Amino acid sequence: MTFTRRRFLKASAAGFGAAVLSFGLTGCSLNDDDDEATKQTPVSFDHGVASGDPLADSLIIWTRITPLENVTSVNVVWQASKDANFTTISHDGETQVSDATDFTLKVDLQGLDANTTYYYRFISNGKTSPTGAGKTLPTSNIEQVKLAVVSCANYPAGYFHVYGEIAKQTDLDAVLHLGDYIYEYGNTGYATEDAAELGRLLPDDNSDEIISLADYRKRYAHYRKDKNLQAAHSRCAFITVWDDHEITNDTWQNGAENHNEGEGEFSERKLHALQAYFEWMPIRNVADKERIYRRFEFGNLVSLYMLDTRVLARDEQLNYADFDLTSAQGQSDFANAVSSPTRALLGNEQLTWLTDGMTTSNSKWQVLGQQVLMTKMHLPFEVLQLLVSLQISQANGGDTNALLAQASALFAELAQIKGRVLAGDPSVTDAERARVDTTAPYNLDAWDGYAYEREVLLGTAIAAQKNLVVLAGDTHNGWAGQLVTDAANPIAASQNAGVEFATSSVSSPGLEEYLALNTQEPEVTAQMEQVIALLVNDLIYNNLVDRGYLTVTFTPEQATAKWNYVSSIKTASYEMQTERSKELRMLAGQPVIQG
Numbered sequence: 001m002t003f004t005r006r007r008f009l010k011a012s013a014a015g016f017g018a019a020v021l022s023f024g025l026t027g028c029s030l031n032d033d034d035d036e037a038t039k040q041t042p043v044s045f046d047h048g049v050a051s052g053d054p055l056a057d058s059l060i061i062w063t064r065i066t067p068l069e070n071v072t073s074v075n076v077v078w079q080a081s082k083d084a085n086f087t088t089i090s091h092d093g094e095t096q097v098s099d100a101t102d103f104t105l106k107v108d109l110q111g112l113d114a115n116t117t118y119y120y121r122f123i124s125n126g127k128t129s130p131t132g133a134g135k136t137l138p139t140s141n142i143e144q145v146k147l148a149v150v151s152c153a154n155y156p157a158g159y160f161h162v163y164g165e166i167a168k169q170t171d172l173d174a175v176l177h178l179g180d181y182i183y184e185y186g187n188t189g190y191a192t193e194d195a196a197e198l199g200r201l202l203p204d205d206n207s208d209e210i211i212s213l214a215d216y217r218k219r220y221a222h223y224r225k226d227k228n229l230q231a232a233h234s235r236c237a238f239i240t241v242w243d244d245h246e247i248t249n250d251t252w253q254n255g256a257e258n259h260n261e262g263e264g265e266f267s268e269r270k271l272h273a274l275q276a277y278f279e280w281m282p283i284r285n286v287a288d289k290e291r292i293y294r295r296f297e298f299g300n301l302v303s304l305y306m307l308d309t310r311v312l313a314r315d316e317q318l319n320y321a322d323f324d325l326t327s328a329q330g331q332s333d334f335a336n337a338v339s340s341p342t343r344a345l346l347g348n349e350q351l352t353w354l355t356d357g358m359t360t361s362n363s364k365w366q367v368l369g370q371q372v373l374m375t376k377m378h379l380p381f382e383v384l385q386l387l388v389s390l391q392i393s394q395a396n397g398g399d400t401n402a403l404l405a406q407a408s409a410l411f412a413e414l415a416q417i418k419g420r421v422l423a424g425d426p427s428v429t430d431a432e433r434a435r436v437d438t439t440a441p442y443n444l445d446a447w448d449g450y451a452y453e454r455e456v457l458l459g460t461a462i463a464a465q466k467n468l469v470v471l472a473g474d475t476h477n478g479w480a481g482q483l484v485t486d487a488a489n490p491i492a493a494s495q496n497a498g499v500e501f502a503t504s505s506v507s508s509p510g511l512e513e514y515l516a517l518n519t520q521e522p523e524v525t526a527q528m529e530q531v532i533a534l535l536v537n538d539l540i541y542n543n544l545v546d547r548g549y550l551t552v553t554f555t556p557e558q559a560t561a562k563w564n565y566v567s568s569i570k571t572a573s574y575e576m577q578t579e580r581s582k583e584l585r586m587l588a589g590q591p592v593i594q595g
Contacts, residue, residue, distance in 0.1 A: 043067055047230070060106055061109060064221070082116060082117070084133070102279050138298060146171055152508040153505070156192040158507040160507060161568075184219070217279070220276055241307065275289075318449050345449075354368075355460040364467060365588075367471065368469070368471065373481075376537070459497070463491050470501070479500070479501075480501055481536075496592055498586075543582070561584050562581065
């Protein structure tokens with residue numbers, strides 16, 4: 001049966017981890033007339049607790065009850081309080097969870113006080129869950145909002161030390177998870193080469209690439225047993241969006257790079273993936289589960305827009321192989337395709353919602369939480385061609401040593417020319433200038449492949465005189481870039497519209513894998529980071545080798561980003577790399593990154 005849009009809407013409205021509303025005290029307990037077999041079922045809370053989607057007066061709380069016997073339903077009680085000892089209970093209730101939602105439970109606590117930390121726990125058949133904490137949003141004038149930003153956690157790739165460090169932060173208002181919460185690959189897939197040695201192999205019943213609903217549920221269940229991830233969830237409310245690997249690599253609206261022949265209909269796989277996501281994540285339910293873009297107001301200081309750049313409207317990614325870039329006509333065709341107003345990343349509905357919200361918002365900062373880089377990551381065309389060849393060779397298991405040596409030499413040569421150009425060296429020839437000025441986007445999966453919507457968004461920020469900060473994940477490396485409009489932008493040609501701060505990954509490897517960089521050669525790494533920052537016009541900062549997370553602190557005067565990195569994800573012990581930490585800021589009214 002074909003999964004039509006109508007069938008998808010009907011299926012998503014039917015459940016997908018439906019939340020129970022809790023308005024206050026009920027004085028509930030497990031009733032004596034409950035079914036004895038259900039009541040006496042031994043259970044455990046193997047996957048911890050979580051909170052999410054905080055508003056000024058409500059908060060989602062989540063857990064998963066694990067029956068230790070073969071049953072179809074289990075009773076569970078929840079409790080919430082303003083004190084960690086639960087001396088006074090503000091909210092409680094009782095419900096039944098079943099295999100229809102994989103024994104997960106979401107409760108939407110209503111009628112809460114603003115800017116207040118609530119503690120919560122769950123009780124089932126004599127077992128009590130760990131205690132969690134989550135904070136509601138403020139409504140009045142506030143002086144600071146601090147967010148942690150994280151993405152891209154591949155379980156077999158290494159330890160989740162980054163989540164453990166986020167759990168140690170005591171002053172966070174929320175954690176933004178920008179996607180790739182899980183990965184779909186099996187034990188022989190992407191970034192799994194060290195999994196056996198690290199004890200990070202996926203379990204036997206979930207060791208292949210995931211496709212079915214049962215597969216996705218088991219993958220979330222395995223990830224959520226990680227103690228560092230549980231700690232992060234229990235300490236702070238998460239605000240989440242998905243990226244591609246919650247479904248499969250390089251997802252777009254109607255397909256994906258990693259959805260192949262023999263894996264069934266993509267729409268059915270997507271339905272399974274999204275159902276598991278809503279069951280296992282502390283996200284507020286919506287009628288159409290593809291429409292998860294939403295807005296959070298932190299008093300009058302921050303308007304946070306969580307965007308979907310993957311599932312709802314994204315057109316298929318462009319491919320350089322489809323254009324003859326050796327000819328002027330092919331280059332023109334490519335430029336026209338990239339900038340076409342018909343190419344969608346957000347889609348008209350979401351883009352209009354966003355631009356209208358930004359224009360009418362009274363908050364000091366307009367903040368976008370989304371998946372992929374918005375900064376123009378344009379590299380000299382010679383470099384781009386070589387990097388594409390390098391990726392193809394690596395994917396095919398070829399010997400890349402010669403290509404790596406060639407790339408290193410080319411980077412150095414072009415950086416030297418670019419340095420002379422920037423210094424105003426009169427000896428720079430037209431041919432040399434053309435080599436560094438002839439550029440093309442490196443990653444067509446990012447905003448670079450969907451330039452029209454980016455120009456609309458940046459033009460709106462300039463016209464409305466808004467302080468724009470974009471937060472991104474996806475690339476597995478740390479970046480900071482200027483958001484600059486194109487020369488042809490009819491609203492504001494070649495102007496700074498805002499800044500972008502992008503987090504590194506929890507465990508997934510980044511660009512350093514392609515360039516054969518490692519932390520044991522800091523001088524080589526530092527040189528390459530400087531070269532890339534020099535060659536990419538709008539790029540201010542990059543970290544190419546370290547795993548970590550980002551904190552962004554907003555005050556009425558400035559937005560301050562701090563990149564935090566762990567020394568290793570390949571060893572059980574680690575340290576924070578204070579020497580690699582970086583802090584940058586944007587002053588209100590000045591859309592320029594400052595040190």
